Amino acid sequence: MNDYNPPLREIKFALDFFGELPRIAALPGYEAATPDLIDSILAEAAKIAAGVLAPLNHTGDLDGAKLTERGVRTTPGWSEAWSTLIEGGWNGLSFPEELGGMNLPQVLNLAVQEMWHSANMAFALCPMLTQGAANAIALYGSEDQRSRFLPKMVSGEWTGTMNLTESLAGSDLAAVRTRAVPEGNHFRVSGQKIFITYGDHDLTDNIIHMVLARVPGAPAGVKGISLFIVPKVLSDGTANDVKCVSLEHKLGIHGSPTAVLAFGEAGGAIGELVGDRGRGLEYMFAMMNHARLDVGLQGLAIAERAYQQARSYARARKQGRPVGWTGDGVGIVEHPDVRRMLMEMKSRIEAMRGLLYQVAAAHDVARAHPDPEARAAARRRVGLLTPIAKGWCTESGIEIASLGMQIHGGMGYIEETGAAQHWRDSRITTIYEGTTGIQANDLVGRKVIRDGGAVASDLIGSIAGEGRALAGGPLAMEGTALVRAADAALQAVRVLLEGGTTDPRLPYAGAVPFLHLMGTLVGGHALIRGAAAANAEADSGNDDPWWTARIGLARFYSTHVLPQVAARLTAVTEGAAAVFAFDEALL
Amino acid sequence: MNDYNPPLREIKFALDFFGELPRIAALPGYEAATPDLIDSILAEAAKIAAGVLAPLNHTGDLDGAKLTERGVRTTPGWSEAWSTLIEGGWNGLSFPEELGGMNLPQVLNLAVQEMWHSANMAFALCPMLTQGAANAIALYGSEDQRSRFLPKMVSGEWTGTMNLTESLAGSDLAAVRTRAVPEGNHFRVSGQKIFITYGDHDLTDNIIHMVLARVPGAPAGVKGISLFIVPKVLSDGTANDVKCVSLEHKLGIHGSPTAVLAFGEAGGAIGELVGDRGRGLEYMFAMMNHARLDVGLQGLAIAERAYQQARSYARARKQGRPVGWTGDGVGIVEHPDVRRMLMEMKSRIEAMRGLLYQVAAAHDVARAHPDPEARAAARRRVGLLTPIAKGWCTESGIEIASLGMQIHGGMGYIEETGAAQHWRDSRITTIYEGTTGIQANDLVGRKVIRDGGAVASDLIGSIAGEGRALAGGPLAMEGTALVRAADAALQAVRVLLEGGTTDPRLPYAGAVPFLHLMGTLVGGHALIRGAAAANAEADSGNDDPWWTARIGLARFYSTHVLPQVAARLTAVTEGAAAVFAFDEALL
Known part of the structure; x- marks a missing residue:
């Protein structure tokens, strides 16, 4: 009942028609994106999503990440699933070849991420955050930083996190208080960060934390915030001074460890500055368009999963005789209001898909188009559509997951059914990466x-x-x-x-x-x-x-x-x- | 933060203005409803709701009802809270004096129930269902049945349940299969019922189950269904043949035991027919208007609770400087979109309250007005407005509880905050008593x-x-x-x-x-x-x-x-x- 069947036809249509993939693939640098490769990537991603990630989704809800004396333990099966992604090189899809990536268009990566999120959103947050952190280093790190951190982040040997929020600095990052004190070639970072997705886990040997902090004497407010790389394990193999103090007990996405991280309880975590001092927030915001599109995608993805489950149930469940129905016993899918709910789910899902793939394609144009005017126009399009994609698709995702429960009637309220999990999981999407x-x-x-x-x-x-x-x-x-x-x-x-x-x-x-x-x-x-x-x-x-x-x-x-x-x-x-x-x- | 402060001014306004309580209190039979008594009832109910029931709401969520070898164990504190209701005679508010009730208007009872549901919806389901079962016996039971069952149900010494749903008979009750075989003066009932709210518990010595079942030879479909009283404990003190097989693991209302009840595993539970054979569904539907109004009221009640919590948070939480704000640090309540959400919550809450109190008052007119034309008109008004009150207020309640979480930002997604509980609890209301x-x-x-x-x-x-x-x-x-x-x-x-x-x-x-x-x-x-x-x-x-x-x-x-x-x-x-x-x- 709760299988995930990747809607490949709809995804391919969205890629080609809304994402204009043939046009994107013709842009300089995307030569690798041949039709054959694209088809085989989609088919293989679909197999992994349906066969590896989706079966672990409910497991993650029931037996979520836990903080133990030896750090965070993820859901049984999570580790093997992560290895599958490493082996296939999936994290590197849209990264340059010199970093071990495949140099494929963003819009194709979006299609793959859609399937990961539909299959198992709590799990898929890990590749999503890792790609985000790697992007930050790729864009703003030094050549030395790029070479030390990126190959392993792109391969997935290491994961990455974003450390922005503090208890008094949520939507208002200007209030960040975490300190970074210069010491020789590096900084000593101390402070507490909250809501850190995959802030600790047992999937990889190392985690690269991207941390917003203030250097002493920096101006108050936004302009005093800098960005630091703070690895969990230092290059000499010793543990850095960063500790997972607790995990949040959340409404949903139980499989995703949401950590409170304490930096510098034993003298200061060693960190290195990324780019220029005082430009940390600017760097974060530059990456926001990606992160927000990814969360909008989660809205679509979880709606698709909820829709598939409700559709299966509506076809199988027999109850009453639908108005105007003269044949034999038939699924509740023929009841007018059940059909109406499915139509509402499906039509809104395809509307979201159309929007999201357009935005991802605009990212590609903004990155790879030879004409600077075309790049600038695409950037403007991305700027306008990103908050819409994030806000509207996530709000819609929750409503669609709710319709999915409603179609199940009383069974929807029973946790074993799994429909409620989609609704609970979806509820974070209108909150994180900006409400x-x-x-x-x-x-x-x-x-x-x-x-x-x-x-x-x-x-x-x-x-x-x-x-x-x-x-x-x-x-x-x-x-x-x-x-x-x-x-x-x-x-x-x-x-x-x-x-x-x-x-x-x-x-x-x-x-x-x-x-x-x-x-x-x-x-x-x-x-x-x-x-x-x-x-x-x-x-x-x-x-x-x-x-x-x-x-x-x-x-x-x-x-x-x-x-x-x-x-x-x-x-x-x-x-x-x-x-x-x-x-x-x-x- | 998560206290409940009964909105007595709004409730009194709804009672007097929309419920036209002064006019209702003047109807024959409602002589007891003096202004002084009404005020003291509201004040006392508010005290119990805020002081006794509300503090147990989160407890019930964390440590919900559990099935043990000795039957269902309710949340610690539940039993004492139930005793408080018995001592005050609260269950009998709108029942006739000869049954131990107070003979007060329904609309006043609605106001009391609103406070119970806001304070602790999972708990308040027990008095709600008990009043419903007692109503069924009062309306359709024999004089003998009334005298044997009602005094203890009205006082709250015993509770009552509604046993309608079976695994293949949900929205379509015509499919009910539970059997009732005549044996002397009684019947032997056997079958399995699911989703039975407070189907078993440790609050009282006895539970009176109202059970829909078929007598052998009865016609197929709706016309073959009869209504039976099946007590948990028989009049000679022995246990009847009814057993709680399991409790559902639900998304919310964890404090409310939702039972699977097996009747007749040891030869047949002893039951007695209510009214005429074959009229069971008709009796149930006659009571539906009450039950559905009660569930619509839950939509309002939980919205009010979620609203109060969000309002407190928005006043206390400081984050950023609101657009156009020139003063000192101030709560996020001054951010335009937070204010918009609070206005949406509040305005929709008062709209619901206005509707619900009108419907309850129409019930009183339909019951007590001396003019048969006025009674008939009120019945028609009740008939039209009940599905609207149920459907619209519950759908609105979920949306409002969701806005309450949204105002909390990231904290809303953390279970300890309590905002998510309201949202989870509310989600059942669009499903039970008819989707x-x-x-x-x-x-x-x-x-x-x-x-x-x-x-x-x-x-x-x-x-x-x-x-x-x-x-x-x-x-x-x-x-x-x-x-x-x-x-x-x-x-x-x-x-x-x-x-x-x-x-x-x-x-x-x-x-x-x-x-x-x-x-x-x-x-x-x-x-x-x-x-x-x-x-x-x-x-x-x-x-x-x-x-x-x-x-x-x-x-x-x-x-x-x-x-x-x-x-x-x-x-x-x-x-x-x-x-x-x-x-x-x-x-």
């Missing part, structure tokens, strides 16, 4: 207001244009819905730009509704583009019903989901002031 | 289509009229939003009535969106009525800011929540056919 509120503030402040709405209006305008072009054709209804949604989005942008002039709080009071509005719009755009492609297939004589379903999904989404854009608009326009209708003491 | 889909089918089929939309159109029409009457006044904006929502609701009713003639599935494919639409509308109506009352207070010179906040809540809801009505409309109208856009094999 939905933080994403929305980034979207409204840095991505819309800062450039006077230029990039956003450009995107929305082109969506509206595509919608108008559908008039009179078979997707006229969907086109009208898209144009209506795009018009609402344009209006919201205008109000955000004007609103801040009367009261600087107003754009931010409407920020999350605006984020939802934009997510719903771009997701709908993706589905309707898919439906148009399906019509083109039909016109060319292809009668494969898989394509017909693309049209049905777009129709469902246009009538059940897209109309929410207008509802969100009111919250942005008339509703922002209402947030401050009275003093908080009256709440 | 949201079942509520929506009831609403659309029995409450709208069956009478040609008469009762629904009447209600919607009067709401529209009230909205129009606000034109030109201080609530003109809210009035316009209300009229727009009411117009959408009327249109939805028309489409539901017509839709079934082309395809019987269509009204049911749009049923849940319609339920949400109606809930959002009637909730908004309640808030806007409250705002109008606040304006009247202001006009009469009352400058208490509590009243001003009523207006702010209505304004927020009108711009952030009420516009969703139009989005749901499209799902009912154009969207119903899209649910069946393609064959399920393509999902």
Whole structure:
């Protein structure tokens, strides 16, 4: 019932159509990405996801990571699974060949990560964080640091972590207090970091911690924060002064150890500076676009897993006779409301997939396109779409996992069924790597207001244009819905730009509704583009019903989901002031 | 941080204004309900809820009910808490005096139950189920049965359960297989029931199980099901043949034992028939309106608890400097998006409260009004509003509990914080006593289509009229939003009535969106009525800011929540056919 079957057809469609993989693979540097290699990578990743990682997902929930006297012990089976990833070189997919990587496009790596996360999100956090830490060193480390740390991180012999949060510095990293005192060629790091994913574990011999800390005398606030490499084990094989003090008892992702790490309890952990002093936060933020896209991907991935389980259950479970059904006993999938829930899950999943693969492809263009103008345009697209992808896909993922439970009825509430685990696991995604509120503030402040709405209006305008072009054709209804949604989005942008002039709080009071509005719009755009492609297939004589379903999904989404854009608009326009209708003491 | 402070002012307002308690208390039979008694009952209930039940809520989550060799052991402290309820006669609040009750209005009992559920929902299920079982015997039992069972159930010396579900008979009770074979004056009952709330426990010496079963030779389907009383302990003090086989391992409400009960493993449990053979389901359904209102109340209650905890956290937690804030360090409550979330929680909570207290009051009118026309009208109102109250308040409760976690950021995901428990606990409410889909089918089929939309159109029409009457006044904006929502609701009713003639599935494919639409509308109506009352207070010179906040809540809801009505409309109208856009094999 709770197997994971990688949806390879949907993933390949997303790769080729939304990710434009053929175009990406033709960019300089991506010569390795031949169609044959891509197919074999996807097939092999699917095998590992379904056969190795997915069976360990429920195990990880029941027998999660534990702190023992000898450090953190991961779930039985985790270690062998990690070895499988090392053996296949999976962590190095998108890293350069000189570091032991395969130099393949990000968008292809996204497809592989989607499968890891669907199969076992708690496990997949480890490769995700390791790739993130390795990226930081690749981008900002010295040549010497790159050569000492990256080969083993890219291979997966060592893992990596991000040490940002402290108990008084969560969303506000300016408040970081961890200290790094210079001593000869290195620094002595001391302080306590919390919420460190895979902060300790028994999968590898070493863990490379990327730590935000302050050098004495550094300016207060953001500009005084630097980034340090603090390995768990030093190059001479001795243990560094970093200790896992405790693991958090979490609602979900029990398989993922969330550590409290104490640095410097015995005199100071030895760390080395990355890049320039005082630029730590800047380096972290530069990598944020990747990390946030990865978390948005988790929203999609867990929704897909929850959907597959609910669909199996709905086909197998017989209960009552569906309205209008005249045949024999049949699965509850034929009950109108169960079908409605499955359609909602599926259509929103494909909408998310369309968005996420577009953003990953834009990363590739931004990295590899020979034309600097094209690179810059892709960077702007990444900047705008990342907070939407993160915020909207994670919020959607939770709602979809909840629908998955609902389809199970009473059985959904029983832990053995496994549907509840997806819901619990999904709930972290709107919180870590910046809450939905933080994403929305980034979207409204840095991505819309800062450039006077230029990039956003450009995107929305082109969506509206595509919608108008559908008039009179078979997707006229969907086109009208898209144009209506795009018009609402344009209006919201205008109000955000004007609103801040009367009261600087107003754009931010409407920020999350605006984020939802934009997510719903771009997701709908993706589905309707898919439906148009399906019509083109039909016109060319292809009668494969898989394509017909693309049209049905777009129709469902246009009538059940897209109309929410207008509802969100009111919250942005008339509703922002209402947030401050009275003093908080009256709440 | 996780205390519960009963919101007595809001509850009293809901009782008097939405529940029209002064008018209810004047009905024949409710003479006991004097203003002084009501005040002292509310004050005492608040004390018990805050001081006795609430502190046990997290304990119940951590150390839930367990099956031991000597039967089910409840959470430490549960037994003493139950004794407190017995001593105060709390279970008998709305039962007749001749049964040891206090003969007070249902709407007042609702207020007390709200506090129990907010304080400790897992615990409060026990009085809720006991009152339900006692009601069944009071309504359909013989005089002899009433006298043997009710006094001890009303006092709380014994508890009661509802035994409906079997593994193949969940939403479809027609599939019940448990058998009851006549033997002299009684029956021998055998079969297995699942999901039995408080099916076994150590709070009382006896448990009265109300069991649906079939007598041999009874017709297949619904008409062959009868209702039986099967006590855990027989009148001669010997144990009946009923055994708790296991307890479910659930996502939440760990303090509430959810039992699998085996009847008749040693020859047949002794049971007695209630009322007439073959009318078991009819009796159960007659009580459904109460049970469903109670579960809707849980949605409100847990939302209130989650809200209080999030509000405390948002006031205490300092993080970053809110946009536009120039003063000293301040709680995150001043961050625009945190404030938005609290406003959304609070406004939706008060909308739910308004709806639920109206329905409870309609129960009282239906029971006690001297005019049969008034009683019938109240019954129709109860019939229409019950599935809305159940479905919409529970779905809203989960969303609000989720917002409560979100406000806590990373801490929300840590179980010790307690915010996650509310979310886990709340998740059962859209499932038991009929899923949201079942509520929506009831609403659309029995409450709208069956009478040609008469009762629904009447209600919607009067709401529209009230909205129009606000034109030109201080609530003109809210009035316009209300009229727009009411117009959408009327249109939805028309489409539901017509839709079934082309395809019987269509009204049911749009049923849940319609339920949400109606809930959002009637909730908004309640808030806007409250705002109008606040304006009247202001006009009469009352400058208490509590009243001003009523207006702010209505304004927020009108711009952030009420516009969703139009989005749901499209799902009912154009969207119903899209649910069946393609064959399920393509999902």
